[in-house]
Amino acid sequence: MIINVARKELKSLFASPMGWIILALLMLAFGSFYLQGVNNYFDVMSGSIRPAERVGVTIFVGQTVYGIASFLMLFAVPLLSMGLISGERKSQTLPFLFSAPISLAEIVVGKFLGLIIFLSILVAYILLMLSTLNIWADIDFGYLLSNSLGLILLAASFSALGIYFSSLTSQPIVAAILSFIALFALMGLDKFFGSQPNHWFGYISLMKHFQSFSRGIIDSKDIIYFILFITTFLVLTIRRLDSDRLRG
Amino acid sequence: MAEATLNAFDLSRQFGSNYAVRDVSFHLNKGEVLGFLGPNGAGKSTTMRMLTGNLAPSQGSVKICGIDIMENPKEAKALIGYLPEIRPLYKEFTVNEFLSIAARFHKVKSSYVHRAVEAAKDKCGLAHMSNRLIENLSNGYQQRVGIAQAIIHNPEIVILDEPTVGLDPIQIREIRKLIKEIGKKHSVILSTHILPEVEMVCDRVQIIDKGNLVFHGSIEELKQHRLGNKLLIGFSKPPALSKLKSIKGVEKVEKDEQGMFVIKFKEKYLPAEEIVILASQENWGLYHIAPHITSLEDIFVQLTQVQTLDNQIPEVKKT
Numbered sequence: 025m026i027i028n029v030a031r032k033e034l035k036s037l038f039a040s041p042m043g044w045i046i047l048a049l050l051m052l053a054f055g056s057f058y059l060q061g062v063n064n065y066f067d068v069m070s071g072s073i074r075p076a077e078r079v080g081v082t083i084f085v086g087q088t089v090y091g092i093a094s095f096l097m098l099f100a101v102p103l104l105s106m107g108l109i110s111g112e113r114k115s116q117t118l119p120f121l122f123s124a125p126i127s128l129a130e131i132v133v134g135k136f137l138g139l140i141i142f143l144s145i146l147v148a149y150i151l152l153m154l155s156t157l158n159i160w161a162d163i164d165f166g167y168l169l170s171n172s173l174g175l176i177l178l179a180a181s182f183s184a185l186g187i188y189f190s191s192l193t194s195q196p197i198v199a200a201i202l203s204f205i206a207l208f209a210l211m212g213l214d215k216f217f218g219s220q221p222n223h224w225f226g227y228i229s230l231m232k233h234f235q236s237f238s239r240g241i242i243d244s245k246d247i248i249y250f251i252l253f254i255t256t257f258l259v260l261t262i263r264r265l266d267s268d269r270l271r272g
Numbered sequence: 273m274a275e276a277t278l279n280a281f282d283l284s285r286q287f288g289s290n291y292a293v294r295d296v297s298f299h300l301n302k303g304e305v306l307g308f309l310g311p312n313g314a315g316k317s318t319t320m321r322m323l324t325g326n327l328a329p330s331q332g333s334v335k336i337c338g339i340d341i342m343e344n345p346k347e348a349k350a351l352i353g354y355l356p357e358i359r360p361l362y363k364e365f366t367v368n369e370f371l372s373i374a375a376r377f378h379k380v381k382s383s384y385v386h387r388a389v390e391a392a393k394d395k396c397g398l399a400h401m402s403n404r405l406i407e408n409l410s411n412g413y414q415q416r417v418g419i420a421q422a423i424i425h426n427p428e429i430v431i432l433d434e435p436t437v438g439l440d441p442i443q444i445r446e447i448r449k450l451i452k453e454i455g456k457k458h459s460v461i462l463s464t465h466i467l468p469e470v471e472m473v474c475d476r477v478q479i480i481d482k483g484n485l486v487f488h489g490s491i492e493e494l495k496q497h498r499l500g501n502k503l504l505i506g507f508s509k510p511p512a513l514s515k516l517k518s519i520k521g522v523e524k525v526e527k528d529e530q531g532m533f534v535i536k537f538k539e540k541y542l543p544a545e546e547i548v549i550l551a552s553q554e555n556w557g558l559y560h561i562a563p564h565i566t567s568l569e570d571i572f573v574q575l576t577q578v579q580t581l582d583n584q585i586p587e588v589k590k591t
Contacts, residue, residue, distance in 0.1 A: 031373075035369065039365060119321075120362075120421070124378055126377060
């Protein structure tokens with residue numbers, strides 16, 4: 025059942041121009057940053073004479089592309105997630121889902137999964153694009169995979185939060201703005217506590233946990249953090265929908 | 273009594289301190305069309321939302337073929353097809369795409385999805401609209417898609433909330449025909465505020481007003497309400513009221529707005545013949561004599577107003 029809901033959601037994303045436009049724009053952005061990264065590599069590396077200053081092409085280009093990808097997801101995900109539930113509220117299609125033999129959890133997880141599949145197209149695209157470096161260089165695939173995993177977990181966290189805000193309102197735009205603000209705050213939490221790197225408040229920052237992935241480290245601590253983050257917001261969404269049924 | 277596919281026990285729903293629906297109990301027999309009648313805001317839609325598990329009742333329970341919808345929502349919901357008042361259509365999809373989604377959501381096996389979609393389109397006359405976007409369909413066709421969506425998984429019970437609202441007379445006739453057709457194989461609950469519709473389509477009717485069930489019975493019982501002991505008589509040269517009153521068995525004589533006489537007579541008397549004889553003898557110019565049929569609207573008003581006047585439920589008819 026979850027798969028059926030995800031399929032429907034994916035179809036919905038591709039049935040509107042929004043999905044295609046976001047996909048195209050992001051790919052354009054990633055492509056141009058990739059190109060710039062490759063160009064800059066030669067300029068910068070020819071200037072750095074000491075071996076300690078030199079970094080591999082994977083890290084140099086990867087940092088640029090994954091850095092911008094995580095930043096752009098901040099804008100793209102709220103736009104994609106905004107309609108997931110509030111759109112259905114607006115067009116009064118929720119009864120269709122509620123009266124079908126599907127549980128609320130299946131509806132929410134299915135919608136979440138649909139969005140993740142959509143976003144993983146982008147992650148796979150970046151991975152493929154960076155892999156082309158392998159044609160003339162010997163690149164570090166482990167680094168790319170760790171970054172991809174980090175990016176997908178980050179995007180999944182954004183989506184979970186986006187779905188929750190989408191379930192609160194019947195105005196997709198309001199949902200998008202709210203989730204963008206919330207994500208922006210969560211991303212930058214560690215910046216507010218820059219002087220105390222180990223403060224617990226900084227620890228909830230999404231970016232802090234993405235950073236270890238972007239260094240090529242897969243830490244179970246960070247994976248658990250993301251999974252907890254996702255679960256929390258999905259459960260909140262299910263509860264929000266359940267209260268619809270109870271309160272009317 | 274026939275096998276009941278749906279049972280509602282003392283359903284109540286409160287919004288704040290207001291009762292939208294109060295202690296409504298009824299059942300639906302297999303293969304019958306039950307009309308759910310009531311003015312706007314009477315609690316029809318609220319009841320339907322509770323029956324389909326879209327809204328949790330404050331008190332009471334609903335059993336679908338013996339399965340409690342609160343305890344086993346998935347099993348119970350699989351047996352229901354529901355078309356809410358505002359049709360839940362994903363307008364960005366084509367008819368085929370939407371119906372396939374509906375079939376899959378209702379647990380139709382993937383190898384049967386195509387067949388189920390074709391069958392539903394066939395029943396609802398949508399075959400030539402297969403690849404049109406729902407957005408571009410006319411109101412009537414969108415409604416058909418809504419109904420197709422509700423019957424696609426061959427449910428035991430089909431619940432339709434005001435299915436003919438906003439359609440033109442030809443579409444209404446077609447939809448009614450379709451509902452009758454569906455009623456042959458499935459049990460149907462149909463809500464409406466249009467009385468003739470109930471008479472045309474339904475086997476049994478219940479009237480709800482302000483959240484309470486005020487009438488519950490077969491269409492024939494409703495019709496009996498209409499045929500009171502009354503005659504409607506037209507004279508071109510009307511006599512004095514007292515003359516009519518003196519006829520044996522006549523209880524009350526009234527004149528209506530069109531100048532016709534409404535004669536109420538005692539039970540077991542039928543003064544029609546005497547009136548005709550008298551009229552021809554005295555040359556009253558009799559041009560119309562027929563049993564006076566209270567319109568359904570009047571019954572409706574009667575039933576719902578008794579309710580508001582003494583705030584008591586009149587004797588609910590048992591079937």
